[in-house]
Amino acid sequence: MAIALFTDFGSEGIYTGQMEAVIDTIAPDMRVISLLNNAPKTNPFLSAYLLSALCRQFSEKTVFLCVVDPGVGGNRRGLVLKADNQYFVGPDNGLFNRVARQAKNCRWFEIIYRPEYCSLSFHGRDIFAPVAAKIACQQSEGLLRSVAPPDCSTYPDDLKKIIYFDHYGNAMTGIRYHKRLYGLDLTIKQCTIAQAGTFSEVKPGKLFWYRNSLGLIEIAANQASAQALLDLSLADDIEFQNA
């Protein structure tokens, strides 16, 4: 098993490192993979779409330690979702709802584990990291209790919005590629963008959309930043024409 970190903590490491230190005390030989540290900041809704696309690249039995948690310290619960054979540990704010919709078998748990000392602002370190480590070590007895699934109906399977920008300025959407989209144009901020297979098929600087490596629609430009060229922001709306 491995533990994958999915957070909005940034790449500097002050929070990620503290979580890894906690994991190390419980699971000294466990691999900790920094999957992502720039999930949409304080935005569990957009983050839910990114997580559901990324987790499909990971093997069974991965434990995802997920912290996009603007409500920390309030009365939101801590949750564990077992979706098929992957585990997701984090706050009860919708972050796992899109994952649940694509899984064949889901079991939901509330975290009842409480540490001796618990900060008001960093449950990632004080609650979620130890729970994730104990699950990865199969020592979760007494930490969790079964709960009814949350209402996932407000998380459509495809989200017609920008959910992520990568280092190159490529703009990932929450829309899964489907063959009925083949050859259609896409509209964003009143610009019309045509499909291409991948970067090397278009001229440097030219905008295009394509099926990215996670199976999602992505707006990109060859050797340039689509984000900068179109002045894009997270949650910007996308439409396919005649779709």
Add this chain to the structure above:
Amino acid sequence: MAIALFTDFGSEGIYTGQMEAVIDTIAPDMRVISLLNNAPKTNPFLSAYLLSALCRQFSEKTVFLCVVDPGVGGNRRGLVLKADNQYFVGPDNGLFNRVARQAKNCRWFEIIYRPEYCSLSFHGRDIFAPVAAKIACQQSEGLLRSVAPPDCSTYPDDLKKIIYFDHYGNAMTGIRYHKRLYGLDLTIKQCTIAQAGTFSEVKPGKLFWYRNSLGLIEIAANQASAQALLDLSLADDIEFQNA
């Protein structure tokens, strides 16, 4: 044991990766935790306060490999501090002085280890990384010699300054929370800021101060950047009113 990296190298990895490669040759199975790579740049004084708060989150026997080292290549020594049962390896520039003040038992050592080749600008790789790895493997014989403790009197227990900004723009200070501060207002850059328990207690965008997860006073705003709202810089002064 684990080795935690505390540096001002940035998150890109060119220096961190070289240190980890050195550690790997000496201690192949040792966990290396990237605790922090954006310590206050070339500022050992502010970094000392951050390190002393963070190390308390780590277990005994952690070895901290610390590189905030503007004087590299000059005549400053390399030091090892054994503080209670944690080790700190790095330059003799005050970086460990605040740690020493909070420890029950301190032993100080000068690093006498010298590699075959030593660069003038990267002792982190050439001296501190091998020494940290050998300490973690309990092979430190002949590398160190005991020295008298440095003068730590210019490192007050509480520093009324900003010492760190995180990815969200929260501004951490060097002041430890104490119950006598409860309910007091704080002044920074002629603004007055009231206390709150945590983020979810205040409206989005509102500034507040609180006890952060390291036990320090932190200035924050719910779902906004205190750093941007107040145009803050490292080392800005803080005062508590009527404190």
Add this chain to the structure above:
Amino acid sequence: MAIALFTDFGSEGIYTGQMEAVIDTIAPDMRVISLLNNAPKTNPFLSAYLLSALCRQFSEKTVFLCVVDPGVGGNRRGLVLKADNQYFVGPDNGLFNRVARQAKNCRWFEIIYRPEYCSLSFHGRDIFAPVAAKIACQQSEGLLRSVAPPDCSTYPDDLKKIIYFDHYGNAMTGIRYHKRLYGLDLTIKQCTIAQAGTFSEVKPGKLFWYRNSLGLIEIAANQASAQALLDLSLADDIEFQNA
């Protein structure tokens, strides 16, 4: 053995984490070192100089998983270079040519491995990561076939250009230090810059050049950013006067 990641993916981790997850399924106990994630973006030529300097700091048998790959999805091949006893896995775009020139013994291979599913835009995850992991586990049979070496003649041993900026704004060049450069002045963007031994030898804010910790000429300023002071860009030209 260890696997070192050399990419232009940025420090956020969405791509690096997916590669590490693939490595983990094949080589669960293998150390993965994030050597660099801000190689010159989509620029294999400049990246080749950085890689050839960095790899000399690593031990024999390191496998370098290298992804600076603007041509992904086109008809460029995947390559493996065995240079002395290090391995380099990545695209056939010149990225390994400078490494080959400094090695005593080189063997070149084309990657014939193809996964069940292969994206058009992320061969780092789908092809290069599994091949690197299998090589590190000595399970490379059937993945590779020997090919003739590429033409490396357009990669001079010394490149008189900026190839990298670090977190401090130091500007690394592709020129190796040699004693015949001792005491010479260097010209960049019509500025003349003198040599110093290292940072602590010059006044804060002052520009100098020096032999950096990789053995390359670097333009720096004590506790300031040479990049900002001189408004430098990647690939800017450097000349030594009277050299």
